[in-house]
Amino acid sequence: xxxxxxxxxxxxxxxxxxxxxxxxxxxxxxxxxxxxxxxxxxxxxxxxxxxxxxxxxxxxxxxxxxxxxxxxxxxxxxxxxxxxxxxxxxxxxxxxxxxxxxxxxxxxxxxxxx
Amino acid sequence: xxxxxxxxxxxxxxxxxxxxxxxxxxxxxxxxxxxxxxxxxxxxxxxxxxxxxxxxxxxxxxxxxxxxxxxxxxxxxxxxxxxxxxxxxxxxxxxxxxxxxxxxxxxxxxxxxxxxx
Numbered sequence: 001x002x003x004x005x006x007x008x009x010x011x012x013x014x015x016x017x018x019x020x021x022x023x024x025x026x027x028x029x030x031x032x033x034x035x036x037x038x039x040x041x042x043x044x045x046x047x048x049x050x051x052x053x054x055x056x057x058x059x060x061x062x063x064x065x066x067x068x069x070x071x072x073x074x075x076x077x078x079x080x081x082x083x084x085x086x087x088x089x090x091x092x093x094x095x096x097x098x099x100x101x102x103x104x105x106x107x108x109x110x111x112x113x114x
Numbered sequence: 115x116x117x118x119x120x121x122x123x124x125x126x127x128x129x130x131x132x133x134x135x136x137x138x139x140x141x142x143x144x145x146x147x148x149x150x151x152x153x154x155x156x157x158x159x160x161x162x163x164x165x166x167x168x169x170x171x172x173x174x175x176x177x178x179x180x181x182x183x184x185x186x187x188x189x190x191x192x193x194x195x196x197x198x199x200x201x202x203x204x205x206x207x208x209x210x211x212x213x214x215x216x217x218x219x220x221x222x223x224x225x226x227x228x229x230x231x
Contacts, residue, residue: 004156006156009154033215033216033219035219037219042224043202043224043225044222044224045204045222047218047219050217050219052216091156091157093157093219095215095219099145099212099215100145100147100162100164101159101162101172101173102149102157102159102219102220104156104157104158105156106154106155106156107154
């Protein structure tokens with residue numbers, strides 16, 4: 001079974017600065033998908049960024065980018081130019097090639113301070 | 115608008131009183147699933163369905179039932195709720211194709227906050 005670990009329960013960052021959220025996972029599979037979801041106070045689960053394991057290039061979506069280290073089984077999220085609207089819970093998630101389940105980490109609560 | 119709709123948004127009930135949380139999607143997705151969210155544990159899968167009349171257990175299925183009689187609906191049934199089922203519940207859906215899963219992940223509903231007293 002796969003496991004996903006987010007070692008930072010809470011983090012804070014000043015507006016306009018950069019912050020990195022950590023995620024490690026454990027799997028014996030070679031092909032899989034990794035995701036970061038954002039959950040604001042509204043509770044909605046919003047897909048932020050995704051990465052396919054066979055792609056070596058790190059994914060980027062505007063201010064959000066990942067550092068994917070397949071050998072180390074690490075998938076960190078970098079948020080540049082942090083905005084107040086980035087305040088939320090962030091979940092790292094793993095999906096195997098079977099696609100029938102997302103395995104989530106415990107989440108990191110991010111607070112962006114003005 | 116493409117969406118996953120859950121009802122109710124909030125529910126308080128008493129131990130042992132059967133309840134159903136409804137989930138409906140309008141995107142013709144084959145795949146649907148239920149998750150529960152608890153502090154520090156993230157989201158954990160309860161049940162999933164690959165298509166009509168096809169369901170299977172996730173990581174935490176005890177105390178729950180599901181059915182998939184129509185493609186768009188996937189209700190979650192708690193026949194005898196207990197306080198340890200107090201949680202935030204999410205329904206999710208997706209096309210079951212590699213491209214769809216890789217590019218879009220799952221589409222989630224807005225969540226149902228359930229309290230069992």
